[in-house]
Amino acid sequence: MPTATDTALLDQYKTRIVAALESDNLDPIEDLFRDQLSVADMAHLLESIPSRLRDVLWGYIDEDLQGEVLANLHEDIQQGILKRMSPEEFVETTQDVDADDLADLLQQMPVKSSSQALLLMPHDSRRKVEGLLAFPEDTAGGLMNTDMISVRADVTIETVLRYLRKKQLPTPFDVIWVVDRESRYLGSLAVSKLLQSKPEQIVESVMADTPQAIPATADEEEVAQIFERYDLVSAPVVDESGLLIGRITVDDVVDVIIETADHNMMSMAGLDEEDDPFAPVVRSSRDRAVWLGINMATAFIAAAVMSRFEASIAQIVALAVLSPVVASMGGIAGSQTLTLMIRGMATGHITRANLSWMIMRELGVGLINGSLWALVIGSITVIWYGELSLAMVIASAILVNICIAVLSGTLLPFFLKSVDVDPALSGSVILTTLTDVFGFLTFLGLATIFLL
């Protein structure tokens, strides 16, 4: 089966499918799905069309491949398909799916169906999957697979080679794990080393003591950082007593990295990284309405602050025109700092250890940029309205608001994390509320004191 490694080719397929679905002549789809697509391609195409048309495409996928395709889909879309599958169909469809993917799929099903499905599975796979389900999905234990090769440290290379000829070897196969008599993890033996050692050499004499084992309870984002930092392809997972219980491979880590990045980006707009861009309109509207509602509330908080100064605005209408400028400069300066902090905290570069440096830096940046833009915006105001006192009021408000913004942008994500709230999700709303409220307060407050 040739795979479409070419994005342009995949896009051609998409155009053909869209045309076929719209013209109701479905033959081109049958041709495509019969022998031109890999499972990854099929999953990608299913993800690229509106949800109501997915059932049509799903029907064209060879039954032997449906399980693999299912495992390759976004969670949101998996749930849609799984909802319409009986436990019997599920077990039938997924018989060739790896244990770790199977465990993930089961977690997308209603508890009742998934426990029924477990009972219907062959004993061997059921035992494997149940072992994996014991770990939360977002930990090293939830990421690992139990298909791995381990050998004892005290055997010869020849023994290892003989052993490997008889086993089913997992992919990717770049390294095997070395354990002691009790299955405790000791180190690794790279396949390249294995190929270049003499048959009579003992494993212990050629093995490496890296990579360090990852505890099954480690958070998946920590796992991703370890893989990235040490350029790993696979890593051993151990339980609390150091026993080797599985391995994590880089393909699953890549998925974690992409999900985390998507999460940070999507959360800042109040979206969920698993949201299907082609979900039904009503469901998308509902999902996004919550975020709009929260933002409406914060907009009305700011409006309420402004309305306290209606008397001042009635006298000097320029205040109404210039207030949004003050609020927005604070919002922009704060969101720059917030983004920098969220990224730095995600990569582990910014922690409590160097937070005080970060605060000093950002305050410095805030003072410099605050002064600069206070001057610029003050000058524009003089030219526009010809009033020096108004210019001085707006300049002071800009400086104060930008400094408040960068300080909030630095401290807010730490505070939110310490109370277990996701800074990427709530940070920007809270920050904008702060910069709007303080922007209006300082500008309209100073104006009321000095201009009226």
Next chain:
Amino acid sequence: MPTATDTALLDQYKTRIVAALESDNLDPIEDLFRDQLSVADMAHLLESIPSRLRDVLWGYIDEDLQGEVLANLHEDIQQGILKRMSPEEFVETTQDVDADDLADLLQQMPVKSSSQALLLMPHDSRRKVEGLLAFPEDTAGGLMNTDMISVRADVTIETVLRYLRKKQLPTPFDVIWVVDRESRYLGSLAVSKLLQSKPEQIVESVMADTPQAIPATADEEEVAQIFERYDLVSAPVVDESGLLIGRITVDDVVDVIIETADHNMMSMAGLDEEDDPFAPVVRSSRDRAVWLGINMATAFIAAAVMSRFEASIAQIVALAVLSPVVASMGGIAGSQTLTLMIRGMATGHITRANLSWMIMRELGVGLINGSLWALVIGSITVIWYGELSLAMVIASAILVNICIAVLSGTLLPFFLKSVDVDPALSGSVILTTLTDVFGFLTFLGLATIFLL
């Protein structure tokens, strides 16, 4: 050398270094750097402290390791260190660095120094590096390494095994490439397959025809999508005539994925993904000032629109209080769509082929959410100001602005991409300008027509 696989441990080191740098007793640093840290850890720690203190740490890094540490740093920080290195020092420091990393480093240097450095390199590495420098950094050719193992299709497994014993094998070593007599890429031979084949078997009879070769000119983001979609650990790179010229490994692809994700997230706040969070305050201020300036310009455009209605605002001050609410609801709705589009276009799920579906969907979402929040905000306005006509004006403005916002959010990234402008960087500024301007125009315009 034990590696710190533990994020908590790395953070302990950071605390110790911060304390040492602040107390001027540098002994703990020397202890740490002498034998407890991997090159990846050293790079991470260097990235986590203010730029002015980096020279102190750099001095503690063993000279044999400095090249590797340098290759592990962010571009921004590499440039800082490279600027202070003579071409002689550079060649001396980087003699153990891989050719692909060396090529990347040379591209961070001023042209004059890098060409001097090339002349000083040993003939062999210079030839390799010059070959890699021929490809732009952000293509498959720029990502690939020339250290790889390839064998002919017509030899026996025994011959391959004998050949591998003599060669220096690259990491990760999971697959070898199969080529014809002219070095054209034919397919791959997994090391697991190699270990399980009989010595007398011919490579051709056990090789696989996947993965497909990647053209050297392919864009790095396309390479990342291919690796992600097909779970690859390494992939072959060919020139325009199909000759095998290198291989790309997953660790470099992980870096591309992280950079792309960082780019999308950071650009939306006008930041560069290579920016060093601990750069000197003045430089950071300068970098961020540009973005604040652009946003100030857009804020004044919106203010200018509002000022056209000063007469109306003077009569009904509530308009000043409510205008920012209209503008901000549009901004939020639009940025949700924009974020979804930027992500979907990055993963290849949204292309011209299915754009019309996307427009219909988003317009549907806009109409539903626009109507919902028009109703809610209209009701709040009635309760707050007790004026039905004002409520109807703001409700209409909310509906119109949210629809304009989602349409702009859908079309803008496509338009920007077609004129070769990065949607992640410019999309949100342009979008906010549109939603502010149209928010003020519709709300204040309708108010002027119907309320005065």
